[in-house]
Amino acid sequence: MSHVVVTGAQGFVGRALVKRLLADGLGGRAVSKLTLLDIGFDAAPTDSRVNQIAGSIADAQIRAQAYASPVDAVFHLASIPGGAAERDYALGRAINLDATLGLLEDLRGQPRAPRFVFASTVAVYGEKLPEFVDEHTLPAPALSYGAHKLMGEALVADATRLGWVQGCSLRLPGVVARPGDGAGMMSAFMSQLFWKLAANEALTVPVSPEGVAWWISVGACVDNLLHAATVDAERFNARRCYQMPVLRLTIAEVVDALAARFGSERKALVTYAPDPFIERLFAAYPPLYTPQAEQLGLRHDGTVEQLIERAIAH
Ligand SMILES: NC(=O)c1ccc[n+]([C@@H]2O[C@H](COP(=O)([O-])OP(=O)(O)OC[C@H]3O[C@@H](n4cnc5c(N)ncnc54)[C@H](O)[C@@H]3O)[C@@H](O)[C@H]2O)c1
Numbered sequence: 001m002s003h004v005v006v007t008g009a010q011g012f013v014g015r016a017l018v019k020r021l022l023a024d025g026l027g028g029r030a031v032s033k034l035t036l037l038d039i040g041f042d043a044a045p046t047d048s049r050v051n052q053i054a055g056s057i058a059d060a061q062i063r064a065q066a067y068a069s070p071v072d073a074v075f076h077l078a079s080i081p082g083g084a085a086e087r088d089y090a091l092g093r094a095i096n097l098d099a100t101l102g103l104l105e106d107l108r109g110q111p112r113a114p115r116f117v118f119a120s121t122v123a124v125y126g127e128k129l130p131e132f133v134d135e136h137t138l139p140a141p142a143l144s145y146g147a148h149k150l151m152g153e154a155l156v157a158d159a160t161r162l163g164w165v166q167g168c169s170l171r172l173p174g175v176v177a178r179p180g181d182g183a184g185m186m187s188a189f190m191s192q193l194f195w196k197l198a199a200n201e202a203l204t205v206p207v208s209p210e211g212v213a214w215w216i217s218v219g220a221c222v223d224n225l226l227h228a229a230t231v232d233a234e235r236f237n238a239r240r241c242y243q244m245p246v247l248r249l250t251i252a253e254v255v256d257a258l259a260a261r262f263g264s265e266r267k268a269l270v271t272y273a274p275d276p277f278i279e280r281l282f283a284a285y286p287p288l289y290t291p292q293a294e295q296l297g298l299r300h301d302g303t304v305e306q307l308i309e310r311a312i313a314h
Contacts, residue, residue: 002025002026002030002072003034003069003071003072004021004031004034004071004073004074004075005035005037005066005067005073005074005075006034006035006036006037006074006077007066007077007103008037008077008078008079008119009036009037009038010036010038010039010040010041010042011078012178012179012218013077013119013172013218013221013222014077014078015314016219016221016222017077017226018036020226021034021226022047022049022050026073026229026230027230031049032049033051034051035051035053035066035071036051036052036053037062037078038052038054039054039056040054053065053066057102058099058102060102063103063106064106067106070110073114073116073229074114074117074165075117075119075229076100076117076119078095079119079145080096080145082123082146083186085143085148086143086144093144096148096152097148097151097152100118100155104116104155104165105164108164113164114166115165115166115168115228115229115230115233116156116159116160116165116168117170117228118152118167118169118170119172120153120171120241121145121146121171121172122171122172122173122243123142123143123146124139124146124149124150124171125137126142126146127280127281128140128142129284129286130286131286132287132288132289133287133288133289134288134289135242135243135289135290135293152169153239153241156168156241157238157239157241166233167240168228169240169241169242170243170244170298171243172216173214173215173244173246174215174216176191176193176194176217176218177190177191177192177193177195177312178218179191179195189205189206189278190215190282191311193251193254193258193270194258194311195312196269197262197266198258200262200263200266200269201269202269202270203270203271204271204272205271206278206279207251207278207283208251209251209252209255209272211251211274211282211284212251212285213248213249213282213285214247214248214285214288215246215254216244216245216247216300216301217301217310218310219301219310220299220300220310221244224299227297227298228242228298237292242292242293242296242298243293244293244298245288245290245293245294245298245299246290246300247300247302247307248285248287249304251272254304254307254308255270257305257307257308258308261305261308
């Protein structure tokens with residue numbers, strides 16, 4: 001029996017995680033209480049174990065409500081995305097940095113140090129990626145979002161050293177397939193490819209077919225978050241931080257696989273209109289090596305076919 005807290009529970013990854021926690025529990029134990037924290041909720045909970053708290057993680061009273069009964073695990077997913085954080089520095093700092101520290105410090109009084117899984121990002125590496133990225137690549141964030149996430153990783157490791165939490169940060173790549181139109185996100189095409197081809201609708205992508213991206217399905221991403229929350233803490237590295245493994249695939253490889261899955265004629269639905277800026281940001285990813293993460297048990301989707309199945313299964 002355990003009490004699990006999820007921040008950003010209404011988000012894309014949060015919703016998928018909550019579904020899994022309710023259905024499967026955590027590490028073979030049923031979740032007895034699931035506290036969900038977000039700015040707001042679009043529906044009342046249907047499961048009696050769910051406790052929704054609407055408010056900001058920047059508000060100490062809201063955090064105190066979430067931690068009112070002993071906590072076994074926290075999944076910290078709430079964040080202000082990169083573009084929005086760049087437009088409003090104060091908001092980005094308050095949520096992506098200060099509130100992360102608040103969530104960690106407020107766990108000091110817990111009877112047992114809870115597991116704390118923090119969703120970091122590949123944005124910590126910055127814009128000018130080296131020939132390949134591995135677990136020794138030094139981060140060089142190019143946005144405040146990435147800089148604050150990187151600081152969050154350090155805070156999670158420090159809070160672990162202090163005995164407040166058993167922490168682990170995971171650097172997420174672009175997760176697919178986010179529903180909706182992507183609300184103006186420049187990387188929206190990555191998720192749109194899946195939904196549009198599945199629905200037999202035309203789509204123009206702002207990158208070339210040879211563009212290469214790092215891919216993970218929301219299902220595999222959730223597997224990894226759950227694994228980080230349950231693996232023996234003795235196995236974590238000193239930094240308490242791992243890059244999530246990814247499939248590195250060209251846009252054409254994903255389109256071909258989608259055409260093989262939904263019908264070969266659907267390949268013609270995709271038009272390419274490369275924008276050099278977007279191509280550089282989202283379709284020019286070098287090889288990524290993650291042996292430490294894989295040793296810990298973190299996984300990518302395995303095959304492009306599996307990526308597709310798990311990207312659209314929600
Ligand atoms: N999805 C991706 O491709 C991706 C890639 C890299 C990193 N990440 C990280 O993974 C996490 C989850 O991503 P996602 O795609 O589900 O994000 P999302 O934007 O879909 O969800 C984030 C949630 O946080 C909530 N939130 C924002 N400010 C809040 C506040 N002050 N208090 C409480 N809740 C607040 C939002 O309302 C939203 O529901 C984020 O931390 C994100 O930075 C995601």
